[in-house]
Amino acid sequence: MKFIHTADLHLDSPFLGLQTAPDALWQLLQQATFQSFEEIVTAACEQAVDFVCISGDLxxxxxxxxxxxxxxxxxxxxxxxxxIPVYLGFGNHDYVVPQQVQLDFPANVHLFGAQPTTYQLTTQDQKTVAITGFSYHQRWVTETPAFPARGTETYHIGMWHGAQRTGQAAQDHYAPFTIAELLQQHYDYWALGHIHKRQTLHEQPFIGYSGDPQGLRRSETGPKGYLLVTEQSGQLQPQFVPTSVINWQNVTVDVTGAKRMTTLINQITDQLQALPAQQHYLVRLQLTGTAQLTPQLQQRIDNGELLQYLQQQAQATPTWRWPVALEVRYQPTTAPLQQFDEKYWQAAAETVFSTENILKTAAPLAGYQFMMDAFATPEQAAALRTATTKLLQNRALKDAQKHVD
Known part of the structure; x- marks a missing residue:
């Protein structure tokens, strides 16, 4: 027995913030989600899998x-x-609406409705399999769907698009669950979707996310792909297979002692060229050791001149190493926020950067689903808190340097 577990393909999703990329790179990005899915289909045919599970947000x-x-x-x-049959549930991005019902899918595609439904099949090696899943009927699903108990089939697989329960109403918008609740069903495999990072929540039976086949945001770094699941000694074991056309990557460059722009450029270029060959990258550059940079060098970084030059140079390479951002990480010898009482700073941060407060502040953007979905994640709250802390540190350090000058 063998099958593919994938999710969160987001076909035709835009790569936000890259509209100024060169035409050749932009064309690559526009086709990236399509190419990743085409690779999955090719692998399914070549591997002669028994079926394909797509756990939401196709x-x-x-x-x-x-x-x-x-x-x-x-x-x-x-x-x-x-x-090869396909079992498809819709998620919070592509929840069930009339337009989707009108899609003329081939007969091998089995769609799940708003309530958990079970399909049965017999594999090539005569194993009986039950597959249970559901589709979102609206953008948010706050109640835990009631899945049926395990049947008498050789294997029972659950498909679930959602996130672990946190106990906070503002975060539990996406079919919240606990690992204990899933284990109570005694299924043999849980094919999860919604989180764009490959994660194993429980080893056996496997409960986990395949991640998305193609990273779409700066936070989605590293190779992306799907899980090829095979039967081994009566257990279903997943194996990661990469499919991403282009990878997001964070690269840190230590520029301690750099006095000239040519030195900075050479140090950054060396790091970009050190990335594995035969793979395209969207790179977020972070400079450390910048305390001794001259005001002239600092200005050429702040006004975007250095980033623009690096992007021009990146167009001459056979594989893309495209710098999407260039950030300076100040490393002062004393904490620039020392004038703030740490206890009060932490207390304020807990309130300001809570998911509830972020969603409340972002309420004018409620019409843009992808933005509200991003703001609702704990990762986004942590990212905003980190970015704000860095911004305050950088401003404090600059003010301190002005006084010294």
């Missing part, structure tokens, strides 16, 4: 372009010709 939104519909039907037809 699309990036409820309405799909003609291009997306045509591409998807072509790929599903390839699987149909290989006699």
């Amino acid at each position: 699309f990036d939104s409820q309405a799909q372009s003609i291009q997306v519909q045509a591409f998807l039907n072509q790929q599903f037809q390839r699987l149909a010709e290989a006699q």
Whole structure:
């Protein structure tokens, strides 16, 4: 027995903040999600898997372009010709609406409704399998869907698009669950979707996220892909297979002692060239050891001149090492926020950067689903808190340097 577990493909999703990228890179980005899914379909056919599970957010939104519909039907037809069924649940981005019902999927594609539904099949090696899943019927699902108990099949697989329960109403918008609740069902595998990071929540039975096949944001660093699940000694074991066309990467460059712009450029270029070959990268550069940079060098970094030059140079390489951002991390010998009482700073930060407060502040953006989804994550709250702390530190250090000068 063998199957593929994937989720969060977000077909045709835009790469935000990269609209100024060169045409050749932009074309690569526009095709990245499509190419990743095409690789999954090719692997399914070559591996002769028994079925494919897609645990939500196949699309990036409820309405799909003609291009997306045509591409998807072509790929599903390839699987149909290989006699490979697909089990598909819609998530919070592509929740069930009339437009999706009208999609003319091949007969091998089995859709889950708003309530958990179970499909049965018999694999090539005569194993009986039950697959239970559900689809979102609206953007937020706050109640835990009631899954049926395990049946008498050889294997029972659950498909779930959601996040672990936190106990905070502002965060539990996405079919909240606990590991204990899933284990109570005695299923043999839980194919999770929604979190764009590959994670194992429980070893056996496996409960985990495949992550997205193509990273879409700066926070989604490293290789992305799907899970190829095989039967081994009566257990279902997942193996990660990369598919990302281009990887997001954070690169830290120590520029201690750099006195000239050419030195800075050479140090950064060396780090970019050290990235593994034969792979495209979107790079977030972070400079450390910057305390002794001259005001002239600092200004050329702050006004974007250095980043612009690095981007121009990146266009001449056979594989993309595209710098999307260049940040300076100040490293003062004394804490620049020492004038603040640490206890009060921490207390204020807990309130200001809570998910509830962030969502309240972002309320004017409620019409933009992808932004509200991002703001609702604990990771975004932590990122905002870290960025604000760095901003205050950098400003305090600059003020201190002015007084010294």
